[in-house]
Amino acid sequence: MNIPLVVLTAEKRGEKGKKVLEFVQEHNVSHVFGNIEYEVDELRRDIDLVDQLVKRNLGTSFHVVHDQTVVEPKALTTGSGGPMKVFTPYHKAWLAEVSNNPELLSIADMPSKNDKKAKTDLKEFFSSEIPALPESKQFASTKDRDRIRKLWPAGHEAGIKRLEHFLGKKVKAYKKNRSTPATENSSRLSPYFASGVISVREALKAAMEANDGEDFDSGDAGISSWVREIVFREFYRHMLSITPHDAMNLPHNLKFDFVQWEDDEEGWKKWCEGRTGVPFIDAGMRQLREEAYMHNRLRMNTSSYLRTNLLIDYRKGERFFAETLVDWDLSNNTQGWEPSYTVFNPVVQAEKCDPDGEYIRRWVPELKDVKGKAVFDPHSRLSQGEFEKLGYPAPHVDFKESKERCIQRYKQDMADADP
Structure with missing residues (x-):
């Protein structure tokens, strides 16, 4: 197509608009095109850029599309x-x-090709190198x-x-x-x-x-x-x-912002590593660590387990997914992590969605030889001796007790949020 690609870098997120503005001025750009992003920071960035283009009277038009x-x-x-x-x-x-x-x-339709002389006329852009990823983004x-x-x-x-x-x-x-x-x-x-x-x-x-x-x-x-x-x-x-506050580290239902979350570092570490002692949860988290991806059914279960059974601030899990998932998407991620009274039972979910235990055995090799329905809850369905031979951790929390604790905490703290 003879169209050059130029990648601009900014040290801080807030400097992105400034970088674009400098590029527009330096190269006397007549048109800027972009796709609308619906998150608060991104909208503010684009509005500020338009404002600066108008104030500087550069004669540059700004076109955005959905x-x-x-x-x-x-x-x-x-x-x-x-x-x-x-x-x-x-x-x-x-x-x-x-x-x-x-x-x-x-x-x-695909745009028509630029004339071959574009490579000469725009030599500076065609020779532009794509910068290396920051260290935090590298494998x-x-x-x-x-x-x-x-x-x-x-x-x-x-x-x-x-x-x-x-x-x-x-x-x-x-x-x-x-x-x-x-x-x-x-x-x-x-x-x-x-x-x-x-x-x-x-x-x-x-x-x-x-x-x-x-x-x-x-x-x-x-x-x-x-x-x-x-x-x-x-x-x-x-x-x-x-509800743009969904993109501002706040829950959709603002009353959930009053919930007092637990500071359970051991539970957090076990959840991240897939060692909670709950096979369906651990299988999902291990798939995430291996593939940078997790089946949607497991996303619902693992998020429910963290924010309800462990009663850990859902925003920690939301951030972990953002840093780990290859398909991270802010609106999908925030909506998927919204706290609610819904509590998934991971044993029931596993029996329904993984009836043969194939998914669990694939991702939790400690359980690959466990027969029948014991694979869904080996700690309670095997004898103590059989369970100890597996080398698999016992559940970090009791499901029934942790669910009751969560519901009670939600009710109490959200009631306190009312004026």
Whole structure:
């Protein structure tokens, strides 16, 4: 395409806009284009940049587009005109909006190539080097780097190949198997969406073609179920726009900010390492450490366990996921970590979603030879002698007692929050 790539670096987050402004001035840039980011800091950054461009009268126009979502946040409203806050009606309205406006799935044509002389005219930009990653963002070892690169090959072509494989081989079973982590029936496209390597619009257009042109609320049940998960992604961005404090280290329900969390360093360490003594939780955390990824069913269970059974501040877990997940996405992550009265029972969840114990045995090798349903709760389902031979830790907390403690703490502290 003969289009150069220039990467600007800033020492601090707050200096990003300043760096762009300096580049615009230095090179007499006439147009700046960008995709809207809905988080508070990012919106403030872009607003400040526009303000500076206007104040300096540089003659530079600033164009932003909604490209993270198919339907713009806040575009769908209730009958009274207010913002939608419940997923089910939002999902229904989203399906109708896309059905009535098929152009929402239109993909822009590729731009024409620059003339070859662009490489001469813009030599400075074409010779620009991509800076090295900061030390905090680099892999601990070459082995780690190679493992992750194999699991998550980079680039648009790799993302499209994964999309085509999913729609061609796996999507028909998605509705039935989406909550069973052992089957690996998810698309594993979330890292490609999160990094912008492929667009949601592009994926949905391919899904519609795989659905023989049918609307997403009809046709193949697997495709409809998968699209529903993508609509959740849009809904989370919609909610972030409605309640921006979600991106400011505050809970959606502000009363949860009054909860007194436990300072359980041992429990925190065990959770991070996958040594809580709860097989389903430990399997999820070990998958995360090995693959920089975790099945969605396990994300729900591990987050519930940390904030309810361990009663550790959910923001610590939210931050750990942000630093560890290859597909980290702020709106998805914050919504997934929102504290609530819902408490997942990891033993019941494992029996339902991993009925053969295949997922647990894969990620918790200490339990690979445990027979039958004992694998879901070996501490209580095996004799003391049998359990001790496994070399697997006993549960850090009792599930029933820790659940009761959590509910009582929530009720008491949130009641105290009322004026």
